[in-house]
Amino acid sequence: MSTKKRKYLDNYIKYGFVPLQKGDTELSQCVICFKTLSNDGMRPTRLERHLITTHPEFANKPKAFFEARKESLKRAKIDSSGVFRQQTSNIVEASYEIALLIPKNKKSHTVGETLIRPSLLKAAELVQGKDSANKLSYISLSNDAVKGRIDNMSQDIKATDVFEVVLNFFDENRPLWDSLVRVCTEGAPPMLGSRSGFVNKVKKKSPSVVVTHCVIHREALASKTLPAEMRDVMNLAIKVVNFIKTGALNSRLFKKLCKDMDSDHQALLFHTNVRWLSKGSMLGRPYELREEVGAFLELQRKADLYEKFQSEGFQLSLAYLVDIFEVRNAINQKLQGKNINIIPQYDTIPAFMAKIDHWKSRMEDGNTACFANLDSAVSIGQLDSELRKQVIAHLTELKAKFIRYFPDLDEKRKAWKFIRNPFQCEVADVSDGVQEEMLELKFNSSAEDDFETLDLEVF
Template identity: 45%
Template sequence: MSRDIKDQVISEIKAAQFGLLALQLDESTDVSSCSQLLVFVRYVNAGEFKEEFLFCSPLETTTRGEDITRKVTHNEEGLSWENVWGVCTDEAPAMLGSKSGFAARLKEVAFGVTVTHCMIHCQALASRTLPKELHAILNTAIKIVNYVKSMPVNSRLFKELCKVLDSKHQVLLFYTKVRWLSKGNVLSRVFELREELKIYLDMQGKESIFFSAPVFEPRLAYLVDVFDQLNKLNLKLQGKDKTVIHFVDSLHAFIAKIQNWVRKINAGNSAMFENFCEVVEGEKELDPCLQNEIINHLQNLGQEFSRYFPGLESIDLSFIADPFNTEPDSVPDPDQDEYLEMKFDSGVECLQKDISVQEFWAQISASYRRIDKRALKTLLPSSSTYLCESGFSVLLQIKTKPRNHLEVEDDMRCALSTVLPRFDEVVDKKQVHPSH
């Protein structure tokens, strides 16, 4: 079945519009300490964008750029890597190294390739900035969680206390640094169970240690609110079939929110932070020190987003997102005549109203090839390694400790591919078992 799925995918790639394809790839270590390289491919076939599993292959020795390049470019399927138009991966030196990384080596055979650092990863990195006062609150929350969950008896006692108090939750969540949403989820659970934690820690004689920080609760409430917003942004960036337009729009909106929050906090208005507003309710005005901490944090957060997403404001995708309400100057000179022909084609305009941006550009190549190819070169490259990350989750389920010697590529292809096997052809190729 895996071989048949692979044959179908390779055939579709070879027949892709304009021969263009884009890759997203990442590397991770499985349960047997073997490094696995996971590669997905994105292309346009039969008038629709497709994202498919390409291969999963172990890196037997080292994980350098040359090892990754060898795995990707040396294939038996006869794919033309000169047509690779986009590559998305993480910022590991083996991937994005300027001299010997995979991206640099790929550019030697794919001259027009665009290399992108996963935008979800960039968002997670930009979200790490915290002033020392707020970072101390985060560390305190983590210490509280670790104290309660460090011993099974503590966890059981706290759970029973939550049951008696009829709490919404009964357990705390461990903080895991490598998980994108962990920080926000841990803080949210600590805040929701803060009264129960006060009672429990008081019974243990620990409350003065953990809750003695000045304005602890308002600071904790603010962290819960701001990380909730960051988690929402992260979740919005996740998912299949996302184009650069979606990422740019989401990031523009979030940066505008940060600027609005700074303006509101400067005016003493905290209504946009629900939990924080609830905690400070009744106070005539915000504590000046806390107000400055929040403003500094939000300003630094905005600066970090600008650093990790340079040139975001200058990106103009208007002619792709809304081609019939754009000026010709937004299109390069050689393509403007064809663009104007398309703009005043009423049939094409009606088509654009009923389908998504991706579907529209995937379906008009027969009539407007030049402008369509330019749009596909922008829409095709992946902006995140979401498929790889979700693929590694599947790998954890397939390759377990009892099955640690398993060769996983065929199983991964059957689990992750959207292409169905042609069962009739698979069966026809098998010899019927004779009777005894």
């Protein structure tokens, strides 16, 4: 059965895409980053998603802006000498090289668009002129572009490469492989491959090593669940933020409005897809400044955005999202820091899962007291039954995700009872090979005194 081929429509230019013919198939090409989407990807929702997520700074540009880009792209392609293709290749290569330097120097991905790109353009304009600056302006260094480049490069990293670095470290610093107790990975295939994976290579050097999947990474993956309705609310909030933040004029006008209204803040915040939980900070600000945002949208005559943003359903859903992201941000922070290891982390996760059950039970009774912003909003309005179902469904799915990513909680916490407090442990709680040593330690009064005064890591 043949697949129906999609046709490019003229109004797709408002998403920054132009048609591109490949054989007898019509594709769509972004006029900003030149990325080509498949024929199946030629849908308004996917084109708009690419624009909003990959080029948020251009999300609110008028149609005329993309028309101008289209003409520039068309003129460039007319060049039969192949210069355009060569220039595009160089631009992409430059983007990859800079994207590689950013993590190597332990810098945030945002430095690409906030510092490096403006510096390149200014230097090029001063030294070589505006034409050179215009050429460099095509180098994509947005948050998502840098993240995408890094992800692409990471596909080429093999277990051998990683193991070679670790092997060099052991050769230079002379630690014994037998002293290696545990290896923690983020769960990528090159790390866990059964034959050629990094872990398998390490086990050949240290057969008794224990392998774990990073707790913080698992928690972040489990947190990335959101029902479609709430994702729509989050996307609308992002759209509002982009409208106000991406234009210099809008940013200045909004800042002045906030100042005139004596607001606690005078700016909204961007988020980055690289860090999912950064959306919590981004969502909290428009909710705090909801009166100012509503007034600004009305002044700018953005009727569609204004009506959706001001609707009671949106405000209640946004309040819940702010609450749940704040809680999850707090959990994420609790899993990090000095003297934090897997034992307290495995106490934090089940406590959070128990709270999810508690919140779900109270929501089923229509009690919103667990969520401060939602509870405050409901005291003014009315909790919609549909929103209550969405919250309950979200909490149910969230709990299921944590169970999936942490299937060994009870088993590990029981096994670590001896480590947490050997003086309140029974001989049956430890393996046969260390039972006699455990008894000696349990009745060592000096060791018990040390245990009372020292941190667990030091003890």
